[in-house]
Amino acid sequence: MVLRVDGLEVRYGKLHALRGASLSVAPGETVGVIGETGSGKSTLARAVLGLVPASAGQIVVDGTDVTGLNTRQWRAFRRRGVVQYVFQDPLRSLDPDLTIASSLTEPLRIQGVSFAEAASRARELLKRVSLGPELLDRLPGELSGGQRQRVAVARALIVEPRLVLLDEPVSALDSSNRVRVLELLKQLRDAGTSLLFISHDLGSVAGVADRVAVLYRGEIVEQGPVRDVISRPTHPYTKLLVGSAPTLRSAAADRAARASLRALLTSEGAVS
Amino acid sequence: MSLQLTDVHISAGDREFVHGVSFDLPAGGVVGIVGESGSGKTLTCRAALGILPPGFTVSSGTVSLGGRDTATLSTREWTALRGSTISAVFQDPASYLNPSLTVGSQVAEVLQVKLRLRRRAARDRAVELLDSVRLPDVYRRYPHELSGGMLQRALIATAIAAGPRVLIADEATTALDVTVQSEILDLLADLRDSTGLALVVVSHDLAVVAQLCDEVLVMRDGAVVEQGPVSDVLYAPRHEYTRLLIDEHESYGLDRFLSLDGAALEGAVLEGAVRERAPLEGADHGAAR
Known part of the structure; x- marks a missing residue:
């Protein structure tokens, strides 16, 4: 497994953001995590990247148990470039003061790759995300949102990571850029990169992921192959x-069905 | 006719931004307007509400409300009609509520001003209205204590407080999670069924409009490129832009799973819902359809 999360709990003071989440990503597999506001999805991303400590459970990344690592050990682990990340706002994964060339080559330079080789890899990666070499000298602020997000994906890939974690990678993009980034993710998947794709939007994840996990109130309430989860959901x-997703051919649940599901979830929430 | 637009053009100076919009909205009817930002959908709504931005005018065509040409209305008459005949909710509900007043007092204020209710009566009616949008127990809560979906429901309660015949929902669910979006859209459909409220639903998302509307207008660059009954527009789109919107949905919405397994899904969802139905308030509110 490239990633194994087992019984992960994260608390912020009294708030129980994750209540025992378990999931795994096999080599070459793309796993989608669906969660709406307050589900704990960003906490999951942060925990996997070592940005928030786990209160219980275990996170194993490519064979390394990272759960108990201290800050210095985490830094050393990150330097190996095993996990890379892409956030919703590419300005968060790209340094606004660095040119695109520097952002792309920095992770390689840290690993001791020569300047010339790093520069040639940077050009190659830009090409892979369908961007021209003329962007190398620009700053992130000079690019469109869609271009920036593709640069963020290129930066994540340049060290040939075992796993790329994407937290809402297309949510801030307009529809044409969303389609381009999703197509890019599909290409990565088909080329064998392992992806953990976290999003509130079942539709965008469904087109890319092999398996999907549904995160609700800090728990993974359902997971399985995309088609099974969408066509035969079991948890309310x-x-x-699924029954709320706006569709053109109205095959989704009707008002009465949704109303009873909401009532059921409210009553469960009141109990727990 | 509750609301009727006849070849409405909207201009600012010598530039025209909306090049002719027409629709008839009967009581209990639902018209959808789809388009991206800059398509003229919001300007069209604002013309119907008589709140065009400064400098913008209806340069030709007519907007009539309850059979009256709104061009003949004085500012005072417009103010009287807004809220009591036509009303609206928009994106970002938080910005339309005063953060330092309780939600209930803001609903009650509308009733005191628009319906001249006394304080006590206004408060009782406000509680009823909040109940009707499934927000019991929020009268004394402040806006920051409510989620985005709850705020939008509170805004809907405020918008329908004075008993309008037409409600415009302009991107009212755009910033919300999909399960919260469906809750708002279901609420609007319930209100239409129970009170005959006519709706104008405006969205950039064709599927949101398709859920609810009888007739749909597709707007682009200020022009209506396609208009007709929802089923015609979705199943036999004539304009290339409409086809583009549909294709996009089919490749990246859930439709491709549902069109194959739709029957199975509906069965699963309904069967599960019936089996697990909890005897709770609100559990049956959609059954009256």
Whole structure:
């Protein structure tokens, strides 16, 4: 497994953001995590990147148990470039003061790759995300949102990571850029990169992921192959989620079905 | 006719931004307007509400409300009609509520001003209205204590407080999670069924409009490129832009799973819902359809 998360709990003071989440990503597999506001999805991303400590459970990345690593050990682990990340706002994964060339080559330079080789890899990666070499000398602020997000993906790939974690990578993009980035993710998947794709939007994840996990109130309430989860959801929240998706051919649940699912979830929430 | 637009053009100076929009919205009817930002959909709504931005005018065509040409209305008459005949909710509900007043007092204020209710009566009616949008127990809460979906429901309660015949929902669910979006759209459909409220639903998302509307207008660059009954527009789109919107949905919405497994899904969702139905308030509110 490239990633194994087992019984992960994260608390912020009294708030129980994750209540025992378990999931795994096999080599070459793309796993989608669906979660809406307050589900704990960003906490999951942060925990996997070592940005928030786990209160219980275990995270194993490419054979290394990272759960108990201290700050210095984390830094050393990150330097190996095993996991890379892409966030919703590419300005968060790209340094606004560095040119695109520097952002792309920095992770390689840290690993001791020569300047010439790093520069040639940078050009190659830009090409792979369908951007021209003329962007190398620009700053992130001089690019469109869609271009920036593709640069962020290129930066994540340049060290040939075992796993790329994407937290809402297309949510801030307009529809044509969203389609381009999703197409790019599909190409990565087909080329064998392992992806953990976290999003509130079942539709964008469904087109890319092999398997999908549904995160609701800090727990993974359902997971399985995309088609099974969408066509035969078992948990009431997943049913509501699928039945709420606006579709053109109105095959989704009707008002009465949604109303009873909401009532059921409210009553469960009141109990727990 | 509750609301009727006849070849409405909207201009600012010598530049025209909306090049002719027409639709008839009967009581209990639902018209959808789809388009991206800059398509003229919001300007069209603002013309219907009589709140065009400064400098913008309806340069030709007519907007009539309850059979009256709104061009003949004085500012005072417009103010009287807004809220009591036509009303609206927009994206970003938080910005339309005063953060330092309780949600209930803001609904009650509308009733005191628009319906001249006394304080006590206004408060009782406000509680009823909040109940009707499934927000019991929020009268004394402040806006920051409510989620985005709850705020939008509170705004809907405020918008329908004075009993309008037409409600415009302009991107009212755009910033919300999909399960919250469906809750708002279901609420609007319930209100239409129970009170005959006519709706204008405006969205950049064709599927949101398709859920609810009888007739749909597709706008681009200020022009209506396609208009007709929802089923015609979705199943036999004539304009290239409409086809583009549909293709996009089919490649990246859930439709491709649902069109194959749709029957199975509906069965699964309904069967599960019936089996697990909890005897709770609100559990049956959609059954009256």
